[in-house]
Amino acid sequence: MVGAVEEAQLNRLENQVDNGGGGAWEYLCLVRKLKVRRSEKVLKHGLSILNDPKQRSKLGGEEWTLYEQVAIAAMDCQCVDIAKDCINALQRKFPESMRVGRLKGMLLEARGSWKDAEVAYSSLLEDNPLDQVIQKRRVAMAKAQGNISGAIECLNKYLEIFMADHEAWRELAEIYVSLQMYKQAAFCYEELILCQPLVPLYHLAYADCSAAIAQLSKGRNKEDKDSSELHTLAAKTLEKEYKQRSLTKLPLLTATLRNLKLPS
Amino acid sequence: MSFGFMIGVFGVLILAHAAYSTIQYRSLLKILEEEFSGLPMNVVGELLLGLVFCMWAALTVPGKFLSILPYSEENRIVSLPDNLDFMVFNHRGKVFPSKMDLKLKR
Numbered sequence: 001m002v003g004a005v006e007e008a009q010l011n012r013l014e015n016q017v018d019n020g021g022g023g024a025w026e027y028l029c030l031v032r033k034l035k036v037r038r039s040e041k042v043l044k045h046g047l048s049i050l051n052d053p054k055q056r057s058k059l060g061g062e063e064w065t066l067y068e069q070v071a072i073a074a075m076d077c078q079c080v081d082i083a084k085d086c087i088n089a090l091q092r093k094f095p096e097s098m099r100v101g102r103l104k105g106m107l108l109e110a111r112g113s114w115k116d117a118e119v120a121y122s123s124l125l126e127d128n129p130l131d132q133v134i135q136k137r138r139v140a141m142a143k144a145q146g147n148i149s150g151a152i153e154c155l156n157k158y159l160e161i162f163m164a165d166h167e168a169w170r171e172l173a174e175i176y177v178s179l180q181m182y183k184q185a186a187f188c189y190e191e192l193i194l195c196q197p198l199v200p201l202y203h204l205a206y207a208d209c210s211a212a213i214a215q216l217s218k219g220r221n222k223e224d225k226d227s228s229e230l231h232t233l234a235a236k237t238l239e240k241e242y243k244q245r246s247l248t249k250l251p252l253l254t255a256t257l258r259n260l261k262l263p264s
Numbered sequence: 265m266s267f268g269f270m271i272g273v274f275g276v277l278i279l280a281h282a283a284y285s286t287i288q289y290r291s292l293l294k295i296l297e298e299e300f301s302g303l304p305m306n307v308v309g310e311l312l313l314g315l316v317f318c319m320w321a322a323l324t325v326p327g328k329f330l331s332i333l334p335y336s337e338e339n340r341i342v343s344l345p346d347n348l349d350f351m352v353f354n355h356r357g358k359v360f361p362s363k364m365d366l367k368l369k370r
Binding site: 001002003004005007034035036037043044047050051070072075076077078081082085086089106109110133136137139140141143144167170171198199200201 | 369
């Protein structure tokens with residue numbers, strides 16, 4: 001969870017590193033801790049550390065974690081060669097490792113060779129059938145190929161075994177919302193709220209889902225007054241949240257729309 | 265920080281000295297065969313002084329305290345972490361040309 005203090009620190013470090021000040025390693029550690037996805041910057045600054053042998057030897061044992069981070073960032077930015085070099089370096093150091101095997105599978109995914117990636121993941125799962133991350137990668141692969149129903153099936157099977165994984169519940173909820181299956185998404189969000197009741201963003205997402213369900217069923221069922229209290233509360237919370245967030249952006253939006261000229 | 269640390273060390277030394285004085289006072293009482301009813305006033309004063317110094321050092325040396333209220337402004341959760349386990353690589357970022365010709369030197 002990214003708090004307000006951590007976000008300010010991240011932005012400050014990012015500005016500092018972008019403008020030439022030091023602290024690239026601190027920035028990379030913070031990105032890794034907060035699990036944000038800033039692949040371009042990670043790639044740029046990570047490579048600058050790795051290409052400098054003095055800074056690399058200063059890291060000691062942590063340079064391999066940096067190799068992994070830079071490899072994933074390179075795959076995200078479509079620089080497959082850099083990723084391949086990093087993975088080769090890791091392979092030389094840790095020849096029989098599961099993590100390196102997983103990275104090689106991700107490289108095949110990034111190249112687009114889905115069948116080879118599937119084969120690689122299955123062979124890794126044979127040795128270690130209860131590896132969580134590889135099963136999640138299979139779901140991600142199904143999603144990337146556009147096979148959403150296959151992804152949902154895989155994810156449901158995964159959640160039957162690992163019920164406490166909140167990231168997977170969140171992913172399932174987002175997939176259901178993208179397919180407009182709001183009742184199932186509301187169930188997933190309820191699970192999330194049960195695991196982590198102090199995260200306000202899950203409550204807001206749940207309110208969103210309930211409001212959507214209410215709106216969709218308003219036309220069909222005019223006598224349903226009992227469950228509408230939750231939905232009106234949800235709508236009120238959302239209104240407050242939108243007002244708070246859009247206070248600065250609304251004037252900008254109206255000005256842009258006013259200046260927009262439609263081609264006639 | 266080092267000033268607070270010195271005060272802390274000083275406070276611990278005062279407490280140690282007070283302990284030593286108490287032991288000496290008890291051995292004196294054993295010689296005089298009297299009951300150990302209370303400490304002499306200067307030892308009690310020394311104890312209080314040592315307590316004040318140690319408390320002050322303990323509060324100032326560790327640095328800034330973090331807030332524990334979940335709804336204080338500092339702890340307000342701004343965004344959720346991106347689900348990196350489910351990251352896909354065939355997004356629309358492929359059409360942006362990669363501006364850097366960086367390579368990993370080996």
